[in-house]
Amino acid sequence: MGEPRVLTVDMGERSYPIYIGEGLIDQAGKRFAEHGISLKSPILIVTDENIAAGNHLAHLESSLKQAGFTVSTAIVPAGESSKSLTVFQELVTHALQAGLDRKSTIVALGGGVVGDLAGFVAASYMRGIKFVQVPTTILAHDSSVGGKVAVNHPLAKNIIGAFHQPEMVLYDLNTLQTLPKREVSAGLSEVVKHGLIWDADFVAWCDENAERLLALDPEALGYALYKGCSVKAAVVSKDERENDLRAILNLGHTIGHALEAVAGYKQLLHGEAISIGMVGAARLAVKLGASEQVYTVTKHVLSRVGLPVRLPVDLDTDLIMDAMKHDKKFQEGSMTFIVPVAIGRVEINHSVSASLVREIVEQMKQEA
Amino acid sequence: MGEPRVLTVDMGERSYPIYIGEGLIDQAGKRFAEHGISLKSPILIVTDENIAAGNHLAHLESSLKQAGFTVSTAIVPAGESSKSLTVFQELVTHALQAGLDRKSTIVALGGGVVGDLAGFVAASYMRGIKFVQVPTTILAHDSSVGGKVAVNHPLAKNIIGAFHQPEMVLYDLNTLQTLPKREVSAGLSEVVKHGLIWDADFVAWCDENAERLLALDPEALGYALYKGCSVKAAVVSKDERENDLRAILNLGHTIGHALEAVAGYKQLLHGEAISIGMVGAARLAVKLGASEQVYTVTKHVLSRVGLPVRLPVDLDTDLIMDAMKHDKKFQEGSMTFIVPVAIGRVEINHSVSASLVREIVEQMKQEA
Numbered sequence: 001m002g003e004p005r006v007l008t009v010d011m012g013e014r015s016y017p018i019y020i021g022e023g024l025i026d027q028a029g030k031r032f033a034e035h036g037i038s039l040k041s042p043i044l045i046v047t048d049e050n051i052a053a054g055n056h057l058a059h060l061e062s063s064l065k066q067a068g069f070t071v072s073t074a075i076v077p078a079g080e081s082s083k084s085l086t087v088f089q090e091l092v093t094h095a096l097q098a099g100l101d102r103k104s105t106i107v108a109l110g111g112g113v114v115g116d117l118a119g120f121v122a123a124s125y126m127r128g129i130k131f132v133q134v135p136t137t138i139l140a141h142d143s144s145v146g147g148k149v150a151v152n153h154p155l156a157k158n159i160i161g162a163f164h165q166p167e168m169v170l171y172d173l174n175t176l177q178t179l180p181k182r183e184v185s186a187g188l189s190e191v192v193k194h195g196l197i198w199d200a201d202f203v204a205w206c207d208e209n210a211e212r213l214l215a216l217d218p219e220a221l222g223y224a225l226y227k228g229c230s231v232k233a234a235v236v237s238k239d240e241r242e243n244d245l246r247a248i249l250n251l252g253h254t255i256g257h258a259l260e261a262v263a264g265y266k267q268l269l270h271g272e273a274i275s276i277g278m279v280g281a282a283r284l285a286v287k288l289g290a291s292e293q294v295y296t297v298t299k300h301v302l303s304r305v306g307l308p309v310r311l312p313v314d315l316d317t318d319l320i321m322d323a324m325k326h327d328k329k330f331q332e333g334s335m336t337f338i339v340p341v342a343i344g345r346v347e348i349n350h351s352v353s354a355s356l357v358r359e360i361v362e363q364m365k366q367e368a
Numbered sequence: 369m370g371e372p373r374v375l376t377v378d379m380g381e382r383s384y385p386i387y388i389g390e391g392l393i394d395q396a397g398k399r400f401a402e403h404g405i406s407l408k409s410p411i412l413i414v415t416d417e418n419i420a421a422g423n424h425l426a427h428l429e430s431s432l433k434q435a436g437f438t439v440s441t442a443i444v445p446a447g448e449s450s451k452s453l454t455v456f457q458e459l460v461t462h463a464l465q466a467g468l469d470r471k472s473t474i475v476a477l478g479g480g481v482v483g484d485l486a487g488f489v490a491a492s493y494m495r496g497i498k499f500v501q502v503p504t505t506i507l508a509h510d511s512s513v514g515g516k517v518a519v520n521h522p523l524a525k526n527i528i529g530a531f532h533q534p535e536m537v538l539y540d541l542n543t544l545q546t547l548p549k550r551e552v553s554a555g556l557s558e559v560v561k562h563g564l565i566w567d568a569d570f571v572a573w574c575d576e577n578a579e580r581l582l583a584l585d586p587e588a589l590g591y592a593l594y595k596g597c598s599v600k601a602a603v604v605s606k607d608e609r610e611n612d613l614r615a616i617l618n619l620g621h622t623i624g625h626a627l628e629a630v631a632g633y634k635q636l637l638h639g640e641a642i643s644i645g646m647v648g649a650a651r652l653a654v655k656l657g658a659s660e661q662v663y664t665v666t667k668h669v670l671s672r673v674g675l676p677v678r679l680p681v682d683l684d685t686d687l688i689m690d691a692m693k694h695d696k697k698f699q700e701g702s703m704t705f706i707v708p709v710a711i712g713r714v715e716i717n718h719s720v721s722a723s724l725v726r727e728i729v730e731q732m733k734q735e736a
Contacts, residue, residue: 089453096523127518127529150495155464161495162530
């Protein structure tokens with residue numbers, strides 16, 4: 001299986017490595033020990049029911065136990081509904097009962113939901129303990145870089161959270177082999193996004209290699225995840241707390257989050273909603289003067305990796321507009337959009353009028 | 369009423385001032401504006417029912433509104449039970465409904481409970497917004513320095529939290545004039561503690577000025593709060609994240625927290641529990657070789673400011689010992705105690721045997 005790719009996310013004192021390769025779960029015990037994770041303090045693995053039904057959890061537990069760690073596991077229901085304060089509190093109870101102390105580590109084995117949830121537990125348990133991510137989805141390449149962790153509130157997504165950097169990320173490509181087709185495409189949404197905001201060559205590469213990616217070819221997938229993580233790492237290293245530059249990572253998210261909220265987080269997967277949001281942002285860009293090609297290439301490459309590029313007609317425009325007002329990008333009364341000015345380059349526009357956004361939402365519904 | 373005392377807590381980029389004086393609530397609007405708090409983003413005041421029944425809340429709201437701020441107020445039940453995830457979630461709901469955005473500020477008007485609770489909301493709402501403390505108790509001088517915010521879990525106190533520094537602290541001495549006698553003494557517990565760990569002269573000053581402090585003489589109180597905050601600021605500036613030095617602030621807290629947990633957070637006020645805990649730590653110190661005077665002076669000065677120095681006989685020793693195991697100072701199996709080696713100087717002892725602690729708890733109960 002060869003040596004993994006290694007990317008270091010440069011966060012000063014809190015820098016950490018991302019390992020990307022095959023068979024990394026079986027090496028977890030060794031890597032934890034190398035990274036100075038304490039053998040004396042209990043480790044808590046957080047995962048979901050779907051993952052627990054497969055064999056990755058058993059492999060991870062066994063690798064850590066063989067290396068001498070004391071391991072406890074909490075299994076949460078699969079899906080966005082677990083990113084709640086209720087499940088959060090249950091995990092804190094579990095952590096207390098398992099005797100986790102200030103030198104303990106919480107390991108997130110799963111996708112973005114598990115990462116965000118377990119990460120927020122790690123960020124706030126005893127005001128912050130260590131955290132390791134073992135992502136099992138393509139989409140999680142995005143949330144595994146940058147330290148953003150959170151749970152949802154019934155009125156808004158990701159509204160309760162923290163910035164908490166992991167000690168390391170172990171990205172085992174073997175965990176991705178059983179992903180359903182729809183989730184593969186949804187995961188590639190953020191991969192393509194990283195190209196669209198930063199690297200036109202990588203967008204072209206995604207187009208050329210779409211079939212290999214959809215077929216989960218490990219070499220192509222490893223490269224795409226490495227590139228996606230690299231772009232995100234470059235951005236967050238320069239701006240951890242989302243004051244300015246980091247906002248460019250929100251390409252497609254203003255409309256995307258609103259669509260998820262209105263559709264109930266179920267009809268649309270996150271990556272699908274973001275895909276539609278990116279097409280919307282590209283449409284907006286053209287309205288604001290960008291070349292028509294920004295729109296056609298954005299739409300083409302997202303289609304190529306199997307993503308929806310049209311807005312579901314059954315979603316109410318008023319509800320979509322309302323949902324945007326609760327978005328963190330809606331700041332001091334004006335609406336902020338990340339606008340792609342060319343493929344591989346975006347700008348932050350703080351004064352996009354709500355009526356223009358409404359017009360685009362309506363147009364996208366008519367095309368659907 | 370003259371100019372307030374000003375103390376700067378040096379936290380690098382996150383340094384902030386503490387103003388201590390009379391009439392500061394009426395100047396809040398002016399000071400918020402001076403400190404760059406945004407006029408465009410809504411402010412949320414969090415306070416409790418007791419405070420809301422007096423006139424400080426109305427003064428604060430009016431001062432902020434006159435300066436042009438948009439103000440919303442959330443009133444929580446008084447007492448430790450409000451430091452729960454349930455009340456936390458209600459506050460997040462309130463913040464969302466009031467339209468708080470990333471540039472908004474949360475103001476804690478109240479004692480330690482309100483400060484810890486509102487502070488954790490500020491720390492985690494949208495992954496962290498601004499926070500201003502307006503303490504209304506003596507005890508809150510302690511929690512207003514250092515950025516430790518948290519809520520409780522049914523199994524352990526302060527177990528869910530963050531480090532989140534305020535923008536500033538407005539300590540209006542007028543709010544202290546209506547404090548019940550018992551709370552005055554409980555508040556002075558942490559003031560005396562700051563002397564015991566750092567400044568023998570200040571311990572002597574507390575002894576000499578005990579009557580003035582108990583009579584709430586503004587000059588004496590202002591000085592004592594300034595000194596207490598100064599010691600805490602000096603410690604946390606050097607060690608924000610409680611890796612080492614900051615632990616000395618936990619003098620009296622290992623036994624104290626356990627007593628609070630066992631007594632149910634109601635029979636004993638925090639300051640009272642800490643007072644008994646400091647006497648216990650002094651007893652431990654003498655057992656470990658310190659001069660007998662460490663014990664007699666500690667006990668004397670705490671008695672002088674009206675605090676209990678004996679352990680209630682009705683508290684079960686086994687339960688007290690069990691409660692200590694959930695304490696954050698119980699790390700990797702060994703018990704850590706802050707031990708006063710002289711008046712004004714403490715050491716961190718990481719290997720205090722549980723049996724010695726049990727012996728001291730038993731002895732203190734027999735003296736009661």
